[in-house]
Amino acid sequence: MSVIARDEASELSAELRIPEGIVVRTARGGPNVLAGILSDLKQYTFTGYVKVILKKESMSSTGYLVIDQGMPTMSIYQFEKREPREIKRIYAGDKSMRFILEDSQDRQAIIELHSRVPKEEFDRRFPDAKLLEIDSIDLQSLLRPPERGVVGPKEKAKGEEAEPAPPEEKDPVLAEILELRRQGYIVDELEKLHSQNKAEAKRELAKYKEKIEELKKLERQLDSLPQVGFESEIQALKSRLNDPSDIDRIRTDFASLKERIKRQIEQTKLAEKMIEEDLKRKQRDARVGDLYDLILQYQRGQIPKQETKTCEKCGSILDRDGSCPKCKAEEGSLLVLTEGMGFQSFVVGKSNKFAYAAAVAVAHAPDKAYNPLFLYGKSGLGKTHLLNAIARQIMTKSPKESIVLLPADKFVEELELAIRRNDVHGLRERLRHKKLFMIDDFQFLAGKEAAQEELMHLIEDTLREGGQIVIASDRLPKEIPRLSEHLAAKIQGGMIADIQPPDKQTRVEILKRKAKEKGREIPPQVIEFIADRIESNVRELEAALNRLIAFATVMKLDIDLQLAKEVLTPTLGLPEKEKALELEIRPGHSYLIEEDRPVQSNLLFAQKLKEGYRGLEITRTNPSQLREEYGISGEIIWLTDKESKNERTIPPSLEIIMHTIEEFLKEGGKGILLIDGLQYLISNTSFDGVLRFLRRLIDEFSESDSIMIISVSPGTLNPQELSILEREFEVLKPAG
Secondary structure: OEEOOHHHHHHHHHHOOOOOOEEEEEEEOOOOHHHHHHHHHHHOOOOEEEEEEEEOOOEEEEEEEEEEOOEEEEEEEEEEEOOOOOEEEEEEOHHHHHHHHHHHOOOOOEEEEEEOOOHHHHHHHOHHHEOOOHHHOOHHHHOOOOOOOOOOOOOOOOOOOOOOOOHHHHOHHHHHHHHHHHOOOOOHHHHHHHHHOHHHHHHHHHHHHHHHHHHHHHHHHHHHOOOOOOHHHHHHHHOOOOOHHHHHHHHHHHHHHHHHHHHHHHHHHHHHHHHHHHHHHHHHHHHHHHHHHHHHHHHOOOOOOOOOOEOOOOOOEOOOOOOOHHHHHHOOOOEOOOOOOOHHHOOOOOOOHHHHHHHHHHHHOOOOOOOOEEEEEOOOOOHHHHHHHHHHHHHOOOOHHHEEEEEHHHHHHHHHHHHHOOOHHHHHHHHOOOOEEEEEOHHHHOOOHHHHHHHHHHHHHHHHOOOEEEEEEOOOHHHOOOOOHHHHHHHOOOEEEEEOOOOHHHHHHHHHHHHHHOOOOOOHHHHHHHHHHOOOOHHHHHHHHHHHHHHHHHHOOOOOHHHHHHHHHHHHOOOHHHOOOOOOOOOOOEEEEEOOOOHHHHHHHHHHHHOOOEEEEEEOOOHHHHHHHHOOOOEEEEEOOOOOOOOOEEOOOHHHHHHHHHHHHHOOOOEEEEEEOHHHHHHHOOHHHHHHHHHHHHHHHHOOOEEEEEEEOHHHOOHHHHHHHHHHOEEEOOOO
16 A cells, blocks of 8 residues: 655545446445445456445545455555645555545445446556455455554554554543444434533443434344335435434334325225225126126017026126127227227217317327327216217227227236236237237236236337327326326326216216117106216216116006106105205305315305305316306306417416415405316326315405305315315315
8 A cells, every 4th residue: 555645645635537337226235235336246257347436524535445346456545634624635555445444434425336447547647556455355354344543544644743543542431433424313402511521421322322222223223115206205214314313203203104104005905905896896787887788688589588697797698608708709809899888879968078179189180289198087977978989080090909908907917827828029029019909907007017007018119119098097197196206297298188977968968869879768757867966977877868768668558747756766865955964154264175076166156146146166177067057157167278269268276276376365255166177186296286275265265255165075185185174174074
């Protein structure tokens, strides 16, 4: 080893410009961290250098280990100390490697791995830095404390007077405290106590060591926690594990974090269970629908009057050999179409006009309009119908082999079957190179990591080759538990077109068209009766009509209003507007109304307008529909990114919305604000941002003569989010 004299060291320090290369790895210091890195580099025959940086209040150092084919060949160490007097030195060779290894064990050290560095530059500029006896280097022995008398960075330089022995050599308690600091722990309070009362510091040191052991245990527990969206919080808590004096707060915060992670996991499991139940219910409803169709066909004489057996899976009539023709046809099929679902049979209304227009645009110009297209809406509103319509339109110009339309559960089944058959590659080839790739009921991929990964690659391949992607879901990506962030970002990169529940006019038109398809004349008052009782699900409209027609056909009765009430009332109940409205609201208060649709909130809003209140409603529903259904005369602003020629719109920007509401409040007097579309705001910003926005509004309204109403569907929020909102607002739950 060579030690460079003080003047020469200062000069060399200024000129010590090591080429940076490319940083390929970074790590925190700690016991044996560098030894482990060097062991890895030996296996991979790495060439470059390892840089170890250690900065503290009174000193700093930088060390370089040059690596050639996995072995350390040169070592350079630069050391600077500011107290009690300034010292600057540079060491090179074998001894400098010991200093580097010692610094690397400090938790405050930063270790960087640099590649693509010209070794010749080191050979030319630092000939004394070469390590001797490379093959015999024992890293573990180098990590042991140096023997007494072996000099280090504080050694005496040539011509200098010997420095007095440091205080820690005479005081073992201080030595232990400084050792804890070197390991990266915060010991300021302990050092202060030591300067005041050494005996007390000794007793406190023992407690510090116990706390450090507990901190190490907490670190292991943090490492074992599931991440599930808490990565940043886990890392933030880890960064505090070097402060033994903060152990009480760390314990509390760890327990809180652990409990929140536990609740999040439980909520995720609950959400996945609900999605599984949705799938079972949808399959069950499909079988029931097929059964009603079977009854009608039987009564019309379209099938022989003999005992028939139906498929347990889909409800279709089995062949004589006991096989299901429908399932057999669909087995392995990548294009699952439903009879009668085309653009010509889709009833367009105010609630689905935009989604319909987007679907038509995609069908006529794939990869030109919206790609991907994400159709979002609650179950039974027509998403599957639009997917089928897109496929049928494209099939008029392209072969059906170029189209994929699969329900998500069918996609998962196909992948699992391919895995069992060891034919995943074959499935990929069948799904690739498509002009149109569509997935229905996307929410059923919740928790299916393998299927999500496979779908991610298929979507990227399809987009890269100019194919069109269309996805339908009854939940936004953010609401789907355990959904890959990469996949969520990809499918949200195009257009999201949502479908709202149909207004009454649209519901009546749907029922008329379905009755015509079944060849039955249904009295207008019966159509009105069904439309009034089913407001939010097109599939349920058709199911109710099927039940009524099937019952009348089997019993050979005429369909009239009395029969409809007898057959359907037990299952449909009363229309929402006929349910008791027992909600009382007062100025200066803010209310959260939990309801599947904003019916009660709009009734309250309309009621207050009649009492002379000024009104402002910000809603996801087309304003013309609300005026028609509730007779609202106040100002209604449509919450949407879409521009409208007929309605005033506002984008999902919290700043713009806040400004609009503040202007409304400035007018003074009694007023009422209704916000419907909370989940839309959350999906476009964040829950925390929307929560801050609402808290500010609550404060504003508490000092005014106005009322604020927030309408929210509980199913659109996770339990934790809903619980937070319930603590902020006065909660109203409509009767019935």
